[in-house]
Amino acid sequence: MSSLVAYEDSASDSDDEISKRTFDGRETSTLSASSVSTNTEPEVGASCQVSPPSHVHYTTSKQDLNPDTPGCLLEKQMRNATPLTLPHAQVHAKRHLPPRPYVPKRQRQVPVESGEPSDHPVLIHRREEKPILSEVSPTVKQCLSQKNPAASGVPRRLLMSLAGHQGPVNTVKWCPVPHLSHLLLSASMDKTCKVWDAAESGRCLRLYTCHSEAVRAACWSTHGTHLITGSFDKSAALTDVETGESQPLVKLDAQFRVMCVATHPSQPEVFLCGGHSPVVKAWDTRNAKVVREYRAAVQQTLDLLFLRGGSEFISSTDCVSRDSADRTLIAWDYSTTARISNQIYQERYTCPSLALHPVEDSFVAQTNGNYMALFSCQRPYRMNKRRRYEGHKVEGYAVQCSFSSDGTLLASGSSSGSAHVFDFSSSQMVHTLRAHSQPCVSVSLHPVLPTAAATCDWAGEIKVWV
Incomplete structure (x- = not known):
């Protein structure tokens, strides 16, 4: 050389x-x-x-x-x-690097693009999502530790506003499990569902994108670990609260636009779904099959409500004739699929939502006559003509109502944007919240906190009141 x-x-x-x-x-x-x-x-x-x-x-x-x-x-x-x-190839020799350890997908590192090449790129770790079903809110924990729970009170002031949905919010529901009751579920027309920490931080903990069209109905499972949703994409889905952000556990082809869902109170694996169809279907999520069908001469089902024990349920339909409201509310036997009664409600108004009293054997139906009617859960399910909860407006919106945990208060939304609270025994309106500028379509009273409530409106806004 x-x-x-x-x-x-x-x-x-x-x-x-x-x-x-x-x-x-x-x-x-x-x-x-x-x-x-x-x-x-x-x-x-x-x-x-x-x-x-x-x-x-x-x-x-x-x-x-x-x-x-x-x-x-x-x-x-x-x-x-x-x-x-x-x-x-002539300049550099092959560099022998040590083997890299396996990194889980959620902790995987993402390189950041830089204007200058570097042998050691800057790395950012993705935020690891914490489990949401293992934590207990300090506010809820304090109420659970009390020997004598406080009586339900009237919410009067705004605690927080939850913004994030890009379309109207159809429903808000607190988790029914007491130690997880700080979790709030919302379903929106923007094709998504969200779970919020609505007692402490107000953060969105999970976003669920299981449907391709608007999510019309959503509810918690009995144990609070799963969500059941119904959508205009003609499907219903069972989703794991922790891990099912984009992939549900079971997705069922209902073959009609799902408007309402209801979980069986004693059989958590079974739920009902109804919508733009004369058929109400009972699904078993263990094998993703229809176990029962309930047929009626109607065009669509507006809401479903299991009575105490789960042996019977009520369906609300859009069937209103010129002279009477035959088949507006129908009582069904769950096991035999037999129709028990279709002469429950005789007035010519449809009922967009139903709510079961937590203590007494009674339920209320929200009507398009701008009032809520009270019915007995015992056959023949007679309407109480002495009590009528009125003073709010419905005007064709699917306005929902709910009871407090002890059953002393009844709350309802209004097409005017207000939230109204009624005394259940006297049927008198005790307070009105100027909640939203758009129609308030859902009010949910908290199952543990005595004065907490959540409301949502047609503009996509969610508010928590205490």
């Missing part, structure tokens, strides 16, 4: 020692770094020796490179020389 540096006392180099090449139209000489000494400190009276990087080849013109030039001057020439770029 030829020598890189010519010394003053060396003999004249041969043509083989300095090879001539042409680069950019100039006659050049290629310097090989393999024969350069690694000493960097020159001895007294000796020539300077240079150790350029082994992977860089320098080019200089022939007139600039003189074999008789002293070593120190040659070093300066090499510093000012132009690096000659060679193919990557």
